[in-house]
Amino acid sequence: xxxxxxxxxxxxxxxxxxxxxxxxxxxxxxxxxxxxxxxxxxxxxxxxxxxxxxxxxxxxxxxxxxxxxxxxxxxxxxxxxxxxxxxxxxxxxxxxxxxxxxxxxxxxxxxxxxxxxxxxxxxxxxxxxxxxxxxxxxxxxxxxxxxxxxxxxxxxxxxxxxxxxxxxxxxxxxxxxxxxxxxxxxxxxxxxxxxxxxxxxxxxxxxxxxxxxxxxxxxxxxxxxxxxxxxxxxxxxxxxxxxxxxxxxxxxxxxxxxxxxxxxxxxxxxxxxxxxxxxxxxxxxxxxxxxxxxxxxxxxxxxxxxxxxxxxxxxxxxxxxxxxxxxxxxxxxxxxxxxxxxxxxxxxxxxxxxxxxxxxxxxxxxxxxxxxxxxxxxxxxxxxxxxxxxxxxxxxxxxxxxxxxxxxxxxxxxxxxxxxxxxxxxxxxxxxxxxxxxxxxxxxxxxxxxxxxxxxxxxxxxxxxxxxxxxxxxxxxxxxxxxxxxxxxxxxxx
Amino acid sequence: xxxxxxxxxxxxxxxxxxxxxxxxxxxxxxxxxxxxxxxxxxxxxxxxxxxxxxxxxxxxxxxxxxxxxxxxxxxxxxxxxxxxxxxxxxxxxxxxxxxxxxxxxxxxxxxxxxxxxxxxxxxxxxxxxxxxxxxxxxxxxxxxxxxxxxxxxxxxxxxxxxxxxxxxxxxxxxxxxxxxxxxxxxxxxxxxxxxxxxxxxxxxxxxxxxxxxxxxxxxxxxxxxxxxxxxxxxxxxxxxxxxxxxxxxx
Numbered sequence: 049x050x051x052x053x054x055x056x057x058x059x060x061x062x063x064x065x066x067x068x069x070x071x072x073x074x075x076x077x078x079x080x081x082x083x084x085x086x087x088x089x090x091x092x093x094x095x096x097x098x099x100x101x102x103x104x105x106x107x108x109x110x111x112x113x114x115x116x117x118x119x120x121x122x123x124x125x126x127x128x129x130x131x132x133x134x135x136x137x138x139x140x141x142x143x144x145x146x147x148x149x150x151x152x153x154x155x156x157x158x159x160x161x162x163x164x165x166x167x168x169x170x171x172x173x174x175x176x177x178x179x180x181x182x183x184x185x186x187x188x189x190x191x192x193x194x195x196x197x198x199x200x201x202x203x204x205x206x207x208x209x210x211x212x213x214x215x216x217x218x219x220x221x222x223x224x225x226x227x228x229x230x231x232x233x234x235x236x237x238x239x240x241x242x243x244x245x246x247x248x249x250x251x252x253x254x255x256x257x258x259x260x261x262x263x264x265x266x267x268x269x270x271x272x273x274x275x276x277x278x279x280x281x282x283x284x285x286x287x288x289x290x291x292x293x294x295x296x297x298x299x300x301x302x303x304x305x306x307x308x309x310x311x312x313x314x315x316x317x318x319x320x321x322x323x324x325x326x327x328x329x330x331x332x333x334x335x336x337x338x339x340x341x342x343x344x345x346x347x348x349x350x351x352x353x354x355x356x357x358x359x360x361x362x363x364x365x366x367x368x369x370x371x372x373x374x375x376x377x378x379x380x381x382x383x384x385x386x387x388x389x390x391x392x393x394x395x396x397x398x399x400x401x402x403x404x405x406x407x408x409x410x411x412x413x414x415x416x417x418x419x420x421x422x423x424x425x426x427x428x429x430x431x432x433x434x435x436x437x438x439x440x441x442x443x444x445x446x447x448x449x450x451x452x453x454x455x456x457x458x459x460x461x462x463x464x465x466x467x468x469x470x471x472x473x474x475x476x477x478x479x480x481x482x483x484x485x486x487x488x489x490x491x492x493x494x495x496x497x498x499x500x501x502x503x504x505x506x507x508x509x510x511x512x513x514x515x516x517x518x519x520x521x522x523x524x525x526x527x528x529x530x531x532x533x534x535x536x537x538x539x540x541x542x
Numbered sequence: 543x544x545x546x547x548x549x550x551x552x553x554x555x556x557x558x559x560x561x562x563x564x565x566x567x568x569x570x571x572x573x574x575x576x577x578x579x580x581x582x583x584x585x586x587x588x589x590x591x592x593x594x595x596x597x598x599x600x601x602x603x604x605x606x607x608x609x610x611x612x613x614x615x616x617x618x619x620x621x622x623x624x625x626x627x628x629x630x631x632x633x634x635x636x637x638x639x640x641x642x643x644x645x646x647x648x649x650x651x652x653x654x655x656x657x658x659x660x661x662x663x664x665x666x667x668x669x670x671x672x673x674x675x676x677x678x679x680x681x682x683x684x685x686x687x688x689x690x691x692x693x694x695x696x697x698x699x700x701x702x703x704x705x706x707x708x709x710x711x712x713x714x715x716x717x718x719x720x721x722x723x724x725x726x727x728x729x730x731x732x733x734x735x736x737x738x739x740x741x742x743x744x745x746x747x748x749x750x751x752x753x754x755x756x757x758x759x760x761x762x763x764x765x766x767x768x769x770x771x772x773x774x775x776x777x778x779x780x781x782x783x784x785x786x787x788x789x790x791x792x
Contacts, residue, residue, distance in 0.1 A: 489593065494630035497590050498644035498700065499618035499651065508643060512634030512683065 080137035086110060089247050092137050096216050096250075099223060109236035109246030116240045122403040123432040123464060124372050126345065129310060136248045136281070201265065211256040212267050215283055218254035225256055229287055233316040233353045233380070241312040241374075242349040245281045249314065252282035257292035257323075266522050268297040284315040288323035290356065295326040297525055311370075313348045321356030321383065326364070328521050330529050333369035338427075340399025343371025350377035351407075354386035354415075362389040363406065364520040366529045371400060376434065378407035381415035381443075388417040391517040395510075395533065396429030396461070405435035405466075410443035410476070419450040422514045425461035432464040439476040446473060452482040455513050457506070485513075507534035543567050543605060544708055544739060550599035551581075551588045558584040560764035561600070566708070569736040573750055574743045575775060576761035577783040582743045583627065585761070586712040589741075590624040591617050604708070618644075619651035621707030625697040625714055632684040637696065640684045641666065641703055648704060669702045673729045691722030698729035709733070710741045715749040727752030747779035762786035 080091055089110050093103040118129075205212050211222060218226050236246040253269045269284070288294050298315075311333060317325050327350075336343025346369075352361035363377040373396075379388030390406035408417035423431045437448045454463035465482050487509050495505035511518065511533055521529055544566040551559040558581045566572050576582050587595045589602065591614035602609040609617060632640065645665075646656040657665065670677060675695060685693050694714055701709055711730065715723055730753050734740070742753055750758070750772065758774040759766045760783070767786050768774065 488630075490630045491632055493590075493592050493614065494626065494632070495640075495644075496614040497618055497624050497626075498640070498704065499615050499648040500643055501615050501647065504643065504647065508635055508640070509632060512632055515634040 079135050082135055083132045084134075084136055084248070088136050092248055092250060095137060096219070098216075098219055101227060102219060105231065105236060106247050109243050110248075112237050113240070113243040113247055116243060118240050122374050122434070123430065123466075124374060124401040124403050126372055126401075129345070131244075134310065137250055205263075205265075208261055208264070209258040210261060210263055211254065213254055215249075215252045215254040215285060218285075222254075222256070225287065226254070226285070229285055229316065229318055230283075231316075233318060233351050234314050234349050239349060241347040242314050245283060245312050245314045245349070249281045249283040252284045252313070253286075254284075255286040255294060255296065257288045257294045259289045260291040261289075262292070263294040266295050266297055268299070270299045280309075280311045280313070282313045284313070285318075286316070286325055286327070287318045288320065288325045288359075290320045291322045292320075293324045295522055296328070297522060298327070298329045299332070309343075310345050310347070313350075315348070315350040315377075317350075317352030317361055319352065319354050319356060319359035319361050319383075319386075322358045323356060324360040324362075325352060326362045326522075327352070327377070328525055329363075329365040329367075330521075330525060330532060331365065331367045331369050331373075332532060334371075335369045335400050336371040336398070338398050340371070340428075343400075344369065345372045345374075346370035347372075347374045350375065351380065352378070352388070353380045354383050354388060354412075356386070357383040357412070358385045359383050360387040360389070362387075362391070362520070364389075364391040364517065365393070365404075366514075366518070366521070366532065367392070367394040367402060367404060368532055370402075373400075373402040373404050375404045376406055378409070379417065380409045380411065381417065381446075382411045383415075384412040385414045385416075386412055387415070389520075390417075390419045390421070390435075391520045392421045393424070393514040393517045393529075393533070394422070394431060395424045396426070396431045398427040398429060400427075400429045401431070402429075403432040403434055405433045407436040408438070408448060410437075410439045410446040410448070412443060414445040414447075415443055416446070417448045419448070419452075420516055421450075421452045422517055423452075423454045423463050424457065424510055424513065425454070425463050426457035428460045430462045430464075432466060434466045434468075436468040436470070437478055438468075439471040439473050439478070441472045443473050444475050446476040448476075448478045450478075450480045452480070453513070454482075454484040455510065456484065456486045510534075543603075544609075545603040546589075546600070547602075548600035549585075549588065549597065549602065551584060551595055551597050553584060553595055557598070558764055559588065562761070562764070562766055564759065564766060566739045566741065568707075568739055569734075570757065571734065571740040571742060571753065571755045573753075573755035573758045573772075573775065574741060574761050574766075575745065575747070575758060575778055577786070578745070580761045580783075581764045582745075582761055583712055586624055586710045586741075586743055589617075589710055590614060590622060615647065616651070618704075619648045621705075623701050623704055623706030623709045625694075625701060625709065625711045627713040627716055629685045629688075629693040629697055631686045631688075633686050635684050637680045637682055637684050638662075638666065641680075641700060644700070645703055666703060669699060672732065673699055673702060674725075675699060689722075690717035691719070691725070694718060694722070694726045695729065698726055698733070702729070702733055705738075707737065708739050708741070710743065711753075712743050713745065714742070715744055715746060723749065724752060747775045750775045760786055 080088055086107060089106050093106055202212060234242050236243055255267055257263050286296060317327060319325050333344035333346055354361055361379050365377065367373055377390060381388050388408050394402050394404055396402045405421065406419055419435055421433045423433055425431045433452050435450060437450065439446045450467065452465045456463060463484055467480050469478055471478060487506065491509055492502060492505050495508060496502060511530055514533060518526055518529055546562055546564040549559050549562040550557060574582055584595060588597060591612065597610055642662050649656055679692060679696065685696060688696060714726060718726060742755060755772055758770055758772060760768040762783065
């Protein structure tokens with residue numbers, strides 16, 4: 049049965065979410081002058097007291113970037129970005145890299161508190177008896193504008209040889225690891241936004257899990273853009289050595305502003321023999337208002353290399369925010385028997401645009417990949433799933449299964465699926481399934497007849513639609529993500 | 543008590559109900575029978591408050607309240623339950639989650655404390671046991687991949703959990719073989735109580751062999767044209783609906 053106009057209207061009303069992270073924090077900041085040139089690149093590098101090799105690498109990237117053009121192939125549209133009209137470095141004015149939470153600006157801590165981030169190491173640092181045992185098993189690295197402000201549980205992790213710190217700190221303390229792996233998955237010539245990131249990246253997280261170590265807790269980074277007119281270019285590098293396991297969570301928010309802000313991050317994952325990396329993202333950058341003004345441009349390059357045999361990289365993402373999302377977390381399946389997974393929920397509402405998907409490159413023998421993508425569109429939003437499955441000649445016995453489901457709410461939004469499949473090995477098996485559905489009047493009425501309000505019904509149905517993906521998230525995040533799915537689509541009625 | 547007075551309703555501008563009068567007292571089971579197109583399903587949707595079913599005249603008083611002024615979910619919270627002719631599938635939503643969301647929404651409306659996971663589990667175990675159902679059905683998504691019989695049994699379970707004051711059973715027998723029909727009817731009979739009224743809508747008499755009504759009404763061309771006791775159903779089975787202006791034989 050076709051949706052009645054009133055229902056469409058009601059659903060529209062309930063889908064206009066209120067963005068609850070739209071506050072700014074009043075903190076004195078150390079900001080680079082607007083604009084982008086070699087001096088700015090040098091400025092950033094100098095601020096970070098970086099070694100010569102890193103500055104050289106940044107400058108090489110910058111020179112390449114100047115010769116590149118913005119990619120035009122994604123199904124998104126936006127006015128040209130003036131790259132000279134933004135700040136490329138902003139740091140809370142306080143000594144970077146505080147030794148303990150006591151040294152962190154209380155205003156900052158308040159911000160994270162508002163965001164609901166459990167920086168509970170505070171307790172431990174404050175010497176509260178027994179707090180260590182009670183604390184949740186999540187270590188958090190918090191990145192505010194351009195600088196990592198606090199990393200929790202560091203000491204505990206260090207005992208096991210696990211390195212979890214800001215990437216700027218890793219550059220100082222573990223230069224051999226950074227030098228070896230930085231740019232090894234996403235080279236500085238990769239693409240327009242990634243290359244820009246190489247030139248001006250400011251901070252991000254660094255993780256190294258040594259051989260045979262199973263990281264005992266979730267590692268988590270919260271990114272927040274606070275300053276006006278700043279871009280955020282964080283860089284994350286995660287290495288799981290032979291037989292290691294790590295589950296990593298990333299969350300993002302930004303204040304509500306009328307202008308668009310650029311976020312061009314790069315994430316590189318490296319999994320050696322028998323290693324597993326599970327990378328989960330809940331992205332809730334400010335999406336702009338109901339008329340499509342403001343919001344974050346989220347142009348992100350995420351890629352993982354399954355270098356070793358039997359290695360596994362699993363991406364799970366819940367994308368509810370950003371005005372525009374351009375993002376394709378990918379896996380390069382080099383090692384024999386390696387496994388790549390991509391589980392995605394993308395929700396677009398109002399005027400949001402998302403072009404997102406994945407790339408699975410099968411190189412090794414018996415490599416397997418699974419893609420499950422759930423797209424939900426409401427309002428006037430447009431969404432595209434774009435995915436590449438590529439089987440190279442030596443990938444004997446490679447298998448891929450792709451499932452792309454779209455759910456439409458109302459009749460002014462769109463969902464598009466663009467799968468690219470290239471197979472150069474006859475033994476490969478590739479499956480692609482796609483469906484498009486609408487929330488039906490029947491389903492809504494059925495729920496309401498059982499006493500469930502219309503907005504709760506929408507949330508219930510959408511959560512059911514995404515279930516396959518949400519169940520991939522770590523427990524602590526799953527509950528949050530479920531609520532977020534609800535909030536993105538319900539907001540407050542009337 | 544439910545009092546339906548001179549109820550007129552249109553669907554897509556076409557008048558389907560043309561003045562229905564019916565009074566149902568607590569504990570009574572009324573059957574509505576009628577030929578195809580008489581307005582039976584329209585009546586159940588109007589009482590449950592579905593969008594697109596517009597009441598143009600008349601009233602429905604439900605335990606002193608104006609039923610027609612309420613949203614569907616409010617009616618549910620006040621104790622109106624519709625067992626659907628075609629129960630709807632909701633992929634990915636577990637039966638248990640669905641039921642828990644429903645019962646807690648209703649409890650909240652009534653100012654009662656919401657059930658926590660343990661309390662709910664206990665309740666649902668009792669109910670499934672009483673209905674002779676397996677736990678396995680609870681784990682599956684709402685009605686997804688259910689057989690016709692399972693769907694109807696699931697409706698009965700929902701009714702048992704939500705404990706309505708007024709249950710409308712819309713063509714509960716459709717799509718059921720005789721064994722499934724017996725099981726569902728047993729479930730419904732187990733829920734008969736002095737406080738609970740039921741309106742059983744059916745085309746065929748056979749359902750009424752198992753759910754025996756106190757009153758039978760014939761709905762034809764949007765009006766109740768004849769009322770009687772349970773023997774009226776047998777009469778209809780014999781003579782069909784021709785006497786009531788139906789264009790086709792039942």
